[in-house]
Structures are given as C-alpha cells and as structure tokens.
Amino acid sequence: MQIALAGIGKIAIDQHVPALSASEDWELAATVSRSGTVDGVDAFDSLDAMLEACPEIRVVSLCLPPVPRFEYAAKALAAGRHVMLEKPPGATLSECAELERMARARGLSIYATWHSREAQQVAAAKAWLADKTLKSLHITWREDVRRWHPGQDWIFEPGGLGVFDPGINALSILTEILPDAIHLREAVLSFPDNRQAPIAATLGFRHPGNAAVSCDFDFRQEGEQTWEIEAICAEGTLRLTHGGAQMFVDGAPAGEALTGLAGEYPRLYAKMAQLVRNGRIDMDLSPMRHVADAFLLGRRETVAPFHF
Structure with a gap:
C-alpha cells in the first residue's frame, strides 16, 4: 500500500522512514513538510497539495507535533484517507474523539499509536x-x-x-x-x-x-x-x-534483551496494515486520559x- 508521511522531523527520519523502507506492506510514496524531505520520494509542502495530486495514496501517517495534528488528520479523513497518528494522538481528548467519529462515519481506519x-x-x-x-x-x-x-x-x-x-x-x-x-x-x-x-x-x-x-x-x-x-x-x-x-x-x-526503539515502529506499521486491510480502528486513549x-x-x- 502507498503511504504519505507528514512531518519530516527527527522522529520521522530516525524511526518512521526506516520502518517503512524495511516493510513489505508499505511504499513511502510522498512526504509533506515545509522543510524536510526524503531522497527519492515525492515531496509536498502542504497536505492539501498532496491530497489533490495523489488520489492513489490511501494512507497518511502524521508525525507532526500534537497541536496542529487535528487539522491535518481531519483533512485526510475528509479526503477518504486512512490515518495513523504519532503519539500523543492529539492535543485534546475531545479532538481525538472527533477524529474517531469522522473515521467511523466514513468507514476509514484510524490508529492512535503508542510506540512504547x-x-x-x-x-x-x-x-x-x-x-x-x-x-x-x-x-x-x-x-x-x-x-x-x-x-x-x-x-x-x-x-x-x-x-x-x-x-x-x-x-x-x-x-x-x-x-x-x-x-x-x-x-x-x-x-x-x-x-x-x-x-x-x-x-x-x-x-x-x-x-x-x-x-x-x-x-x-x-x-x-x-x-x-x-x-x-x-x-x-x-x-x-x-x-x-x-x-x-x-x-x-x-x-531477549534489546536497546533503543528496535522493532517498535516496524510493529506499529505492521499493525496499521492489518487495521486498513480489516477495516478496523484502534483509538485507545487511556494513556492520554491519565495525562x-x-x-x-x-x-x-x-x-x-x-x-x-
């Protein structure tokens, strides 16, 4: 499946891009960022431009800071794209609940990831x-x-x-x-x-x-x-x-003892692939409720x- 990655910062470069490159489920087909890019991948400086130019990309993974993330996720869902959210899934519980409602209304998958x-x-x-x-x-x-x-x-x-x-x-x-x-x-x-x-x-x-x-x-x-x-x-x-x-x-x-984040992001993307294929949603917000x-x-x- 083709996927777009929005927010090309440290966590995207260190974890998301390598996990996608090694995955048999995904092809990183586009990036969205005002500054960062990935070699060999089509780059856009706005989500709107990517959504309009790439109707074949079914999934958007958001690595932005939590405050602007809702607007990006809402646009992606409105355009009929499945959405994967870096942690925390949003800035407030209410906006996370709204994103889940939007996804369910459109029959789309949305995944609040918790890499740890x-x-x-x-x-x-x-x-x-x-x-x-x-x-x-x-x-x-x-x-x-x-x-x-x-x-x-x-x-x-x-x-x-x-x-x-x-x-x-x-x-x-x-x-x-x-x-x-x-x-x-x-x-x-x-x-x-x-x-x-x-x-x-x-x-x-x-x-x-x-x-x-x-x-x-x-x-x-x-x-x-x-x-x-x-x-x-x-x-x-x-x-x-x-x-x-x-x-x-x-x-x-x-x-087995491992260090760093070894295996975490590959497992997140494997689960996202399953959610999309099965038409499922995972929006567990319990860690965010405690915060x-x-x-x-x-x-x-x-x-x-x-x-x-």
Whole structure:
C-alpha cells in the first residue's frame, strides 16, 4: 500500500522512514513538510497539495507535533484517507474523539499509536503480571530534554505536554501491562518559571487491589537516561528497563534483551496494515486520559527557568 508521511522531523527520519523502507506492506510514496524531505520520494509542502495530486495514496501517517495534528488528520479523513497518528494522538481528548467519529462515519481506519507498547518485552511483562498479586509498581522515567528535543521550544508550549511527552510513553506501557484499571489520585507538576508545560511530575494512582502505583517523570536528567518500571508482587519482582526493551524477574534476565526503539515502529506499521486491510480502528486513549487528569488534578509548583 502507498503511504504519505507528514512531518519530516527527527522522529520521522530516525524511526518512521526506516520502518517503512524495511516493510513489505508499505511504499513511502510522498512526504509533506515545509522543510524536510526524503531522497527519492515525492515531496509536498502542504497536505492539501498532496491530497489533490495523489488520489492513489490511501494512507497518511502524521508525525507532526500534537497541536496542529487535528487539522491535518481531519483533512485526510475528509479526503477518504486512512490515518495513523504519532503519539500523543492529539492535543485534546475531545479532538481525538472527533477524529474517531469522522473515521467511523466514513468507514476509514484510524490508529492512535503508542510506540512504547511495542517495546521488546512489554508483551512478556503483561503475560507475567496477568495472574500476579501486585503490591506496588513504580515508574522512573528521567531523560534529558536537551538531548532528545534540542531547541524544540514547542514541547514547553501549551499542548506540547512538557515532560509528559516522554512520560506518556511510560503510561502507555503501564496501561498495557496492568490487568486492572487504575485512575489518578494525586499529582505534583513542576513548571519552569518561563514555560507553559511541566519539566517534572510525580503521580500517584488508585489501584483496585490497593497496590501503591506511582510515577516519577523528569526532563532534567543528565548522564545516563532512566526508563524503568518495577512491579513488586507477592510472587516476585518484575523490572522493565530501557523503555520496555529489557525484562528481569527476581533480578534474572528474561527473554531477549534489546536497546533503543528496535522493532517498535516496524510493529506499529505492521499493525496499521492489518487495521486498513480489516477495516478496523484502534483509538485507545487511556494513556492520554491519565495525562489530562494530571493537568486537572495536579498541584502546580514553580521551579527555576529552563533554557535550551
């Protein structure tokens, strides 16, 4: 199937383009960007121009920041194209619900992707936890915004999510591996004095079995980056490290260990191909609901200004 990729930035070049190039399901037939291009692929500087010129392209994958994404997705759906959304799927829950309504009304597929759910050991962790008695679960997700989003001021603007841009990855794993639904009980959000989105956050959740479930997110980590989940159960302890790529049970490695985002985006595109072929929709918004709850419920504190 032919696909167009809109938003040719770092994540598109690093992950989307290689995944599409290696896929037997997809042909990258066009790009949409004001600045970025991919060698050998037709490039357009507007979505409208691409949609008009390329009626044969059935699918549009959107890698834009979340705030402008709704307008692009709505145009693609109105033009009869299936849509794949980079995480988070939109700037608000309401616009995501509207996109799903539009897709259903037109018989189109739409996919809210959560790439961290496709990390190497997430499925194994979900299977291990399925019959365990959870006592506590803690997420430590600390990374350096200067390394991963150099100069990208939009991430600290309204709708940019701040530290929840990576934190939502952790929440996507959490909502995938836990057999029970949880909801936010308390939060503290740390806003730099000169920014509109938090640079750090701590979250506490209510678990139906009274397990202590908590998160520690921070965008100021220097040196080694930390993306870990530890679940202590009556039957043993599970640790996911490297963003879900490596798993340990009672301290012993379990399964094949990978690093980085290996395999995540190829699996996302394989699933999108299945959704399109089967006429299905996947718009799970549970990670985004937890973020929205944190902004609603969280106590705000002001911290030192942040500059790239």
